[in-house]
Amino acid sequence: MIGKHFILSASAVALTLAGCADAPSEPATAESESPQDEFWEALSSHCGNAYAGSLVSDDEADADFADADMVMHVRECSDNRIAIPFHVKTGDEWDRSRTWLITRSDTGLRLKHDHRHKDGERDAVTMYGGDTAQEGTARAQDFPIDAESIALFQQEGLTASVTNVWSVEVDPVEARDGIFAYQLRRTVAGGAPEPRFFRVEFDVTNAVDAPPSAWGHE
Template sequence: MKQLSPALLAGLVACATTPAAAPQDAFFARLSGLCGKAFEGRIASPPVDADRDFAGKRLVMHVRDCSGDTIRIPFHVGENRSRTWLVTRGQSALRLKHDHRHEDGSEDKLTQYGGDATLPGTAGRQEFPADAETKALFVRENIPQSLTNVWALDVEPGRIFAYELRRPGRFFRVEFDLTRPVATPPPPWGSDARQRAH
């Protein structure tokens, strides 16, 4: 049996590993394609008491800041501009984090939580189980029910963008209509502080 040359072997390894990253790259590209635009959304999951803060509020997401490896998506709930979804592209996987700020720009005690996309996913959907840092935060803040959180983002170009949270006994999903862009909202709370930090 012939041995494979080192060059051919390296090529086969590259072919075997590239497809795993390809869906995440395609997803990031889809998300980047929305940069600069804002869209109105609605709660698409069954109403529960835990979502009362969203009831009757205008929900707007704004793909506000984009670079080759970072996308910031403020999520406005009525006049509340405390939430920003942060999607970054690292060497091994996409990462989703939640940047929560107070009106004065300071960080909330529950912030920078999320996780990495541990599976390849698809060009249209990526899932992010809670990472170790997030689990430690949830333990410290006495919310153990959130340790099994899995967040997801869906992007169907020309149709919807969705944000989702799942865990046993909990399902929250908000969908944004990509067919009808809306006026861009004001900056999220803390955006000036983040700019000064960089």
């Protein structure tokens, strides 16, 4: 009886295993997007739109920006590059010299500042910025200064800027109370001789008319 029971049990196990082998496998779970992919999608959702904003920080160095009209324009978008001109009106004149360039790199995302003169010529201090060192979040990415920019600032005597960290925050186009923010920060703890904080915010729930092209990008 014991032998017969063992044989039946073994047969049952074999049938069970055979059934498992014949059962269809579960579909593989798709790999979730990274925070940087989600950030890129959120920023890209604004492509073609322009938004008004203002200075929200209060460093004395930015007194000329305190009451200035500001418009950012998500003007160019591709799979690997987003160009965002930043227009500032001080007095009666619009300064269209600045364009923020965010691109994909081999290790993450990169922010560069394209500065031009009114005739389109590049400024002596241009194409500086940094690369992401961490994943960040779907809403915010930090860009610590890169070695190329440190060398440029040192060459131009801008040694206070060699510890810069830039940040960009963005909510997707459908978000309630959404903003786009650009920020520069340096701290004494990070090696700066004195702290520096610059931040502008834009209301991305209310698009405005697109401005003219930034200088040098006509």
